[in-house]
Amino acid sequence: MTGFSTGPRLTHMYAMVLTKIGAPLEWTELEDAAPAAGEIRVAVAACGVCRTDLHVVDGELPNPQVPIIPGHEIVGRVAAIGAGVEGLQIGERVGVPWLGHTCGVCPYCVMQRENLCDHPVFTGFTRDGGFATSVIADARFAFPLGEVGEDVALAPLLCAGLIGWRSLVIAGPGKKLGLYGFGAAAHILAQVAAWQGRSVFGFTRPGDLKAQAFARGLGAVWAGGSDEMPPEPLDAAIIFATPGGLVPQALCAMRKGGRVVCAGIHMSDIPGFPYDVLWEERELLSVANLTRQDGLDFLALAPKIGIVTSTTPYQLRQANEALADLRAGRFEGAAVLVP
Ligand SMILES: [Zn+2]
Numbered sequence: 131m132t133g134f135s136t137g138p139r140l141t142h143m144y145a146m147v148l149t150k151i152g153a154p155l156e157w158t159e160l161e162d163a164a165p166a167a168g169e170i171r172v173a174v175a176a177c178g179v180c181r182t183d184l185h186v187v188d189g190e191l192p193n194p195q196v197p198i199i200p201g202h203e204i205v206g207r208v209a210a211i212g213a214g215v216e217g218l219q220i221g222e223r224v225g226v227p228w229l230g231h232t233c234g235v236c237p238y239c240v241m242q243r244e245n246l247c248d249h250p251v252f253t254g255f256t257r258d259g260g261f262a263t264s265v266i267a268d269a270r271f272a273f274p275l276g277e278v279g280e281d282v283a284l285a286p287l288l289c290a291g292l293i294g295w296r297s298l299v300i301a302g303p304g305k306k307l308g309l310y311g312f313g314a315a316a317h318i319l320a321q322v323a324a325w326q327g328r329s330v331f332g333f334t335r336p337g338d339l340k341a342q343a344f345a346r347g348l349g350a351v352w353a354g355g356s357d358e359m360p361p362e363p364l365d366a367a368i369i370f371a372t373p374g375g376l377v378p379q380a381l382c383a384m385r386k387g388g389r390v391v392c393a394g395i396h397m398s399d400i401p402g403f404p405y406d407v408l409w410e411e412r413e414l415l416s417v418a419n420l421t422r423q424d425g426l427d428f429l430a431l432a433p434k435i436g437i438v439t440s441t442t443p444y445q446l447r448q449a450n451e452a453l454a455d456l457r458a459g460r461f462e463g464a465a466v467l468v469p
Pocket residue numbers: 232233234235236237238239240244246247248249250
């Protein structure tokens with residue numbers, strides 16, 4: 131660890147704030163809040179930019195709230211600790227993910243499916259997130275990250291990695307795995323799947339030869355357009371891209387009994403398709419959010435796999451540019467904001 135400041139406490143923070151759905155984020159100076167009981171304040175070192183941030187800015191998720199500070203792939207250091215917090219130290223590096231809080235008492239929390247909690251709080255959506263120099267988090271939902279790896283390199287693991295991991299587990303153990311949309315999540319998952327001995331088939335926007343080369347460079351045995359059929363039927367596929375038309379396309383690429391997992395929080399409408407596409411016990415399901423156990427499992431595994439993330443850093447003030455570049459598919463891997 132290098133140079134955590136022990137100087138006077140900051141009294142102000144800066145953030146890129148969404149004040150109106152669809153409007154650019156605004157650079158804003160704010161009071162640096164003190165953490166309440168059970169909370170920590172984290173000095174943000176890096177925050178990844180996720181497709182979900184685009185959905186937040188565009189108002190595509192239910193019950194959008196403004197003003198809000200987006201960002202839920204946060205890597206930082208504990209700068210202040212509220213009452214009753216155990217197991218975290220000032221200066222310790224932590225990750226703050228999308229799942230910001232769960233109620234602990236609803237039927238889903240009780241059945242160990244807190245990702246489906248009836249009363250959740252989501253970082254960067256229903257509580258302020260990491261497009262900022264500082265963020266308040268529920269300490270129980272922050273992950274200790276240790277000191278291995280750079281802040282910027284770790285940030286994409288906090289959502290693309292975690293939700294990708296959950297999607298991979300839910301996709302089942304099949305060897306031939308299709309990944310639709312070769313962005314931040316797929317570029318991490320391709321490495322995980324290869325490490326597990328699976329064969330990855332990468333599907334990109336039709337004609338995006340650069341992304342297809344990127345997929346092959348990450349170990350994909352085949353890469354092509356999402357409108358193409360793979361050379362052989364697949365055991366499972368995970369869809370990270372948003373066009374609903376990918377659902378029947380992916381189902382068509384499945385063997386009998388194959389499983390298609392939709393990993394995105396938002397997709398456009400799924401067009402009608404013949405029942406034959408689903409017939410023969412093909413399965414279609416979605417993945418929502420993450421549980422803390424998903425995070426612990428994946429973050430323990432990530433160093434063993436030696437995941438190398440491909441990142442494009444932006445200054446915090448350039449958050450709008452990073453979002454625009456994500457929307458246009460102008461970089462490979464993940465964009466990461468650095469305060
Ligand atoms: Zn709950």
